[in-house]
Amino acid sequence: MLTLHRLSASYGRIQAVRDASLRVDQGELIALIGPNGAGKSTLLNTLSGLLRPADGEVRFGDRDITGWSAAKVARAGLLQVPEGRQVLGPLSVEDNLLLGRQALAGRISTHGLDEVYALFPILRERRRQKAGTLSGGQQQMLAIGRALMGGPRLLVLDEPSLGLAPIVVDQVFAVLQTLRRSGLTILLVEQNASLALAASDRAYVMEHGRIVLDGPSAELRHDPRIVEHYLPSAEGLAPAAAAL
Ligand SMILES: Nc1ncnc2c1ncn2[C@@H]1O[C@H](COP(=O)(O)OP(=O)(O)O)[C@@H](O)[C@H]1O
Ligand SMILES: [Mg+2]
Numbered sequence: 334m335l336t337l338h339r340l341s342a343s344y345g346r347i348q349a350v351r352d353a354s355l356r357v358d359q360g361e362l363i364a365l366i367g368p369n370g371a372g373k374s375t376l377l378n379t380l381s382g383l384l385r386p387a388d389g390e391v392r393f394g395d396r397d398i399t400g401w402s403a404a405k406v407a408r409a410g411l412l413q414v415p416e417g418r419q420v421l422g423p424l425s426v427e428d429n430l431l432l433g434r435q436a437l438a439g440r441i442s443t444h445g446l447d448e449v450y451a452l453f454p455i456l457r458e459r460r461r462q463k464a465g466t467l468s469g470g471q472q473q474m475l476a477i478g479r480a481l482m483g484g485p486r487l488l489v490l491d492e493p494s495l496g497l498a499p500i501v502v503d504q505v506f507a508v509l510q511t512l513r514r515s516g517l518t519i520l521l522v523e524q525n526a527s528l529a530l531a532a533s534d535r536a537y538v539m540e541h542g543r544i545v546l547d548g549p550s551a552e553l554r555h556d557p558r559i560v561e562h563y564l565p566s567a568e569g570l571a572p573a574a575a576a577l
Contacts, residue, residue, distance in 0.1 A: 334359045334518050335380070335411070335487055340389035342372075342379045349375040351542040352389070357487065362509070362519045364529035364550060366563065367539035373522045374416055376539070377491050381413040382406035393487070408438040410486035414493065416522075418472040420479070422465025426456055429464045429479055436483030443515075444481035452508050453478055470501030477508065488512070489520045494528060506532055526563035530554045538563075 335357040342350040349372045357363045365373055378384045380391050382403035391399045393411055401409075420429050430449055434442070450457035453474040459467060464475055473493055480488055493509075494502040502525075509532060513519055523529035530536055530550045538546040538559070546558060553559045 336392040338390040341387045343387045362513045362533045364533035364536040365522045366526045371539040372542040407436040412480040412485040413489040414476045416491035418476045420464040427460040433479035433482030440484045442484030449478040470497045487518045491522045
C-alpha cells in the first residue's frame with residue numbers, strides 16, 4: 334500500500350533522513366521506532382507531503398505521490414495524526430471532527446461521528462466543549478477521530494503516547510488494535526519500543542536518519558540489538574505492552 338524507496342530529506346544542510354526504504358502492506362500495523370532525533374517525524378512528514386524529499390520515491394497504492402502537497406496526499410487517503418495532536422483549540426470537539434471530513438473529497442469514510450464516538454465515548458460527552466479545554470489524552474483521541482473522519486486508507490500516527498498517562502496510553506492503543514482488527518492499515522511512530530513492538534506486525538528501527546534494522550515485531554522483541562538498546566529490562570516493559 335505504501336512504499337518508500339531510498340527516501341532522503343534535509344533541513345538546509347542537516348540531512349535528517351538518509352536513503353530510507355520502507356513498506357507497509359494492506360492491513361498491516363507497522364511500527365517505526367528509534368531514539369529522539371533519529372528522523373522519524375521527518376520521515377512521516379515527507380511521506381505525508383508536509384516536507385519535500387531531497388531524493389527518493391513515495392508510492393501510495395499504485396500512484397507515485399512524491400512531492401505531492403499535504404492536502405492532496407490527504408485527499409488520496411493517507412492521513413497523518415501529527416506529533417503533539419494539533420487540534421483547533423477554540424473550536425468544539427464536534428467541529429474539529431467535522432473538519433476531518435475535508436480530506437474525504439468525495440471518498441467514503443467508514444467512520445462518521447457515531448463511529449468515532451463509539452470508539453471514544455468521552456468525545457461524545459464533550460462534543461460541545463472547546464477542544465482546547467480537553468486533557469492531552471482526550472486531544473489525542475480527538476486527533477485520531479478527526480483523521481478517521483477523513484476516511485483513511487492508511488492512518489499514520491506520530492508518537493500517540495507522548496506525554497500521556499499510562500492508563501490513557503492503554504486506551505489509545507486499545508483503539509488502535511480495534512482499528513487494526515477492522516482491517517485499517519496503520520503506520521505508527523513510537524519512542525516507546527516495548528509498546529510499539531507489542532502492538533505491531535512488523536517494525537523498522539531508525540537511527541541517525543537511517544533505517545538500521547527491520548523485521549517481524551515478535552522477532553525484534555527478542556533481538557539482542559533491540560533488547561540491549563530499546564528494552565532495558567523485561568520488568569521495564571510498559572504495562573500496556575505487557576497486557577497486549
Ligand atoms: N524544522 C527543523 N529544522 C531543522 N532541523 C530539524 C527540524 N526538525 C527536525 N530537525 C532535525 O532533524 C533531525 C530529525 O528530527 P526528527 O525527525 O524530529 O526526529 P524524531 O522524530 O525521530 O525525534 C534532528 O536532528 C532534528 O534536530
Ligand atoms: Mg518525532
